[in-house]
Amino acid sequence: MLRSLLFSLVLSVGLASTLPAMTAAVEHPGSVPVLLGLDKVRAELKLDSLQRAVLDSIRSEYKSAANKLVPPAGATQDQRAAAEKSLLQLNDRYNRRALSVLNDHQRQRFSEIERQMLGASAVFVPSVQGKLSLSDKQKQQVESIRLSGLAYVGKINRQFEEGKIGYSDRIKLLHDRRMSQGASLMKVLTPEQRAALLTLEGKKILLSGVIFLPDGGLNKASSVPG
Numbered sequence: 001m002l003r004s005l006l007f008s009l010v011l012s013v014g015l016a017s018t019l020p021a022m023t024a025a026v027e028h029p030g031s032v033p034v035l036l037g038l039d040k041v042r043a044e045l046k047l048d049s050l051q052r053a054v055l056d057s058i059r060s061e062y063k064s065a066a067n068k069l070v071p072p073a074g075a076t077q078d079q080r081a082a083a084e085k086s087l088l089q090l091n092d093r094y095n096r097r098a099l100s101v102l103n104d105h106q107r108q109r110f111s112e113i114e115r116q117m118l119g120a121s122a123v124f125v126p127s128v129q130g131k132l133s134l135s136d137k138q139k140q141q142v143e144s145i146r147l148s149g150l151a152y153v154g155k156i157n158r159q160f161e162e163g164k165i166g167y168s169d170r171i172k173l174l175h176d177r178r179m180s181q182g183a184s185l186m187k188v189l190t191p192e193q194r195a196a197l198l199t200l201e202g203k204k205i206l207l208s209g210v211i212f213l214p215d216g217g218l219n220k221a222s223s224v225p226g
Contacts, residue, residue: 025124032095033059045106054101062094112202120182132193141188149181
């Protein structure tokens, strides 16, 4: 199956993940305004016309603001680090705004859908770790996997920016990394925790054409083998 929409941390592409050590795990690693823009998600949450209009406005603002923060070609490492920090802050701010439009029941269901999108990567989310009752040792193992993943993403993004790999190669490498990372995370969990993680996803919703990649960018209409 070809999957076309990449649901990721922020809208803008090209960041080299220069802040892995400074970037703590967050509750919503993806773009909430973007995910809430998908028709099937809106239908599942039974959003009314006012909610849809407000969310459309928030998503438009978010995309515009994120685009302005993309560092120019040839930017220094410090400039890229500053841009990434600003993008993370922007993502958090707009995620909060978008979630405030939902009622309690919708927010709960949205969290389930978001976990489905994240798959095994949901284990990085602090509240999920709490629900799974991870031990301190497990948390350390999960954090090691997360930081290693960020470092890999940074390396691949830099290779792409320097013209050493093409766009499709970049996406495939990141997709493959996500699959292997997910397998590593599952090995950290007990059988009971793995079953509990599936329960946290709630009723499955088919979002054909959507895949999450930890690549620091929401890329438009891209075909990804999977």
